[in-house]
Amino acid sequence: MNDLAAAALLGIVQGLTEFLPVSSTVHLVLISRALGLDPERFGLSFDVALHLGTALAVLLYFARTWLELASDVLHLRLRMPLLIVIGTLPAAIAGVALQSQVEGMFRASAWIALFLIIGSVIFIAAERFTLARRPLEMPLMDPQSGAARPTSVTLADSRTLTAIEHRERPHGYLVLREGRAVAERLALNEVRACVVEAACRIAVEAYDVERLGAVSRRRSESINPDQSMRVAIRPATIDVPAGALFVPMNQPAAGIVAAALEPDSPGSYLGVGIVPMDDGESEAPVYRVMTDLPFCAPR
Numbered sequence: 001m002n003d004l005a006a007a008a009l010l011g012i013v014q015g016l017t018e019f020l021p022v023s024s025t026v027h028l029v030l031i032s033r034a035l036g037l038d039p040e041r042f043g044l045s046f047d048v049a050l051h052l053g054t055a056l057a058v059l060l061y062f063a064r065t066w067l068e069l070a071s072d073v074l075h076l077r078l079r080m081p082l083l084i085v086i087g088t089l090p091a092a093i094a095g096v097a098l099q100s101q102v103e104g105m106f107r108a109s110a111w112i113a114l115f116l117i118i119g120s121v122i123f124i125a126a127e128r129f130t131l132a133r134r135p136l137e138m139p140l141m142d143p144q145s146g147a148a149r150p151t152s153v154t155l156a157d158s159r160t161l162t163a164i165e166h167r168e169r170p171h172g173y174l175v176l177r178e179g180r181a182v183a184e185r186l187a188l189n190e191v192r193a194c195v196v197e198a199a200c201r202i203a204v205e206a207y208d209v210e211r212l213g214a215v216s217r218r219r220s221e222s223i224n225p226d227q228s229m230r231v232a233i234r235p236a237t238i239d240v241p242a243g244a245l246f247v248p249m250n251q252p253a254a255g256i257v258a259a260a261l262e263p264d265s266p267g268s269y270l271g272v273g274i275v276p277m278d279d280g281e282s283e284a285p286v287y288r289v290m291t292d293l294p295f296c297a298p299r
Helices: 003-017 024-034 044-061 063-074 079-097 099-103 109-130 179-187 254-261
Strands: 132-141 148-157 172-175 194-196 200-211 229-240 245-248 283-289 296-298
Touching: 003 024, 003 044, 024 044, 024 109, 044 063, 063 079, 079 099, 172 254, 179 245, 179 254, 229 283
Parallel strands: none
Antiparallel strands: 132 148, 172 245, 172 283, 194 245, 194 296, 200 229, 200 283
């Protein structure tokens, strides 16, 4: 195999294994020996160059995060930069202390096999003894009717999940602003909506909205990175005008309804401006109807 092809192959191996929970260095060493590559050309120095390549990829991918960390240092917000330094120190110290062993003894096939076995045993033990199996009730919906269908499952995960908020499923949503635009967009997903025939006064759940502004680094790495607002739900009594839009939840597309009209859902109609709010306004013009009131006719 010529040098160019060997370099390309080792680059592919490095790219595939660097971000998996396996040793990319071990795979580079074993493949180099299996192919009979010249250790002077494709030894430790070449491995280091490959690792610099994948490190550069990480730096470029997280460029925004690194710039935010640099800004943190300039503004003396040092907690995260210090944690990164502390997390890096053990590897740096080990590299300096074990340099000669890494360059020689630890690249021997016997040591490589031993470390792979030890690593495999650790993975198996971690999987066996830290994986928690616990019952969980998922708040799913019937795909035909849209009715609530709680489903019991067994969750197998080593992480601990804690619900930070539970929202009772509403019977539907009242939209008091831009109802026609909302109905037209929901209709694209075969969502049924209707209009209130006569004005009435009803009890609902209202949203108090706080706009979050620019996405911080912490929120950019969260499960809902594009969340544009935070809400608090409270009971309220409102006057509903005739012609207001009501979107029921007892339909197959109920999941789409909730995603569109819960203000803090990713891409919600309030978040993207389909249902507008004034800058100084704190109560969303969308309300959760918690009682089954047949006060509207099909649109």
